[in-house]
Amino acid sequence: ILNVEQSPQSLHVQEGDSTNFTCSFPSSNFYALHWYRWETAKSPEALFVMTLNGDEKKKGRISATLNTKEGYSYLYIKGSQPEDSATYLCAPFNAGGTSYGKLTFGQGTILTVHP
Amino acid sequence: DTEVTQTPKHLVMGMTNKKSLKCEQHMGHRAMYWYKQKAKKPPELMFVYSYEKLSINESVPSRFSPECPNSSLLNLHLHALQPEDSALYLCASSQVEQGAGGYTFGSGTRLTVV
Numbered sequence: 001i002l003n004v005e006q007s008p009q010s011l012h013v014q015e016g017d018s019t020n021f022t023c024s025f026p027s028s029n030f031y032a033l034h035w036y037r038w039e040t041a042k043s044p045e046a047l048f049v050m051t052l053n054g055d056e057k058k059k060g061r062i063s064a065t066l067n068t069k070e071g072y073s074y075l076y077i078k079g080s081q082p083e084d085s086a087t088y089l090c091a092p093f094n095a096g097g098t099s100y101g102k103l104t105f106g107q108g109t110i111l112t113v114h115p
Numbered sequence: 116d117t118e119v120t121q122t123p124k125h126l127v128m129g130m131t132n133k134k135s136l137k138c139e140q141h142m143g144h145r146a147m148y149w150y151k152q153k154a155k156k157p158p159e160l161m162f163v164y165s166y167e168k169l170s171i172n173e174s175v176p177s178r179f180s181p182e183c184p185n186s187s188l189l190n191l192h193l194h195a196l197q198p199e200d201s202a203l204y205l206c207a208s209s210q211v212e213q214g215a216g217g218y219t220f221g222s223g224t225r226l227t228v229v
Contacts, residue, residue, distance in 0.1 A: 043221055
């Protein structure tokens with residue numbers, strides 16, 4: 001089983017604050033890293049899929065970076081809004097080993113943005 | 116249509132019942148997935164279908180039986196389940212069975228086994 005760790009487990013911020021979370025994963029057999037946002041009672045929604053070391057992606061106020069050599073990714077939210085409240089899941093996709101061809105999810109970071 | 120539709124949204128079944136979960140997508144995706152999510156845990160992969168063929172079975176007990184009748188439909192047949200099988204069952208699809216594209220998820224079926 002692939003060891004995917006996300007921190008912190010939960011986070012409470014005030015509206016307007018900027019925040020970031022971490023996802024760490026084994027760097028061996030790496031193929032891609034996915035980030036999903038999952039709001040309560042809705043479907044998980046793909047935010048980013050990143051494959052290249054040093055990659056940076058941005059979608060509105062949310063951005064992500066990727067370091068495949070050391071096995072981590074950061075997700076940043078600038079100027080958090082209450083509608084950003086959700087669970088943020090990262091998931092590496094492996095191209096080898098026992099997790100070949102599988103998307104393995106971390107535990108997630110639960111973000112609550114208070115008005 | 117950019118959605119994955121799962122039915123039913125909620126299901127309560129007894130341990131001797133037979134029921135089925137249904138998943139449908141019309142995006143032309145050729146890979147479809149079943150995930151199981153227990154409370155406060157991440158989604159766990161159960162099955163992967165690629166071009167309507169089963170490509171990954173994560174050692175799931177035989178009381179769960181997947182079926183992919185065509186490229187748009189994925190079923191999960193349930194028989195003789197245990198209370199510990201109560202969970203949220205998520206279906207997802209992607210263009211092909213590779214990780215370079217994001218998965219599109221349904222909103223899940225909340226299953227309770229009594």
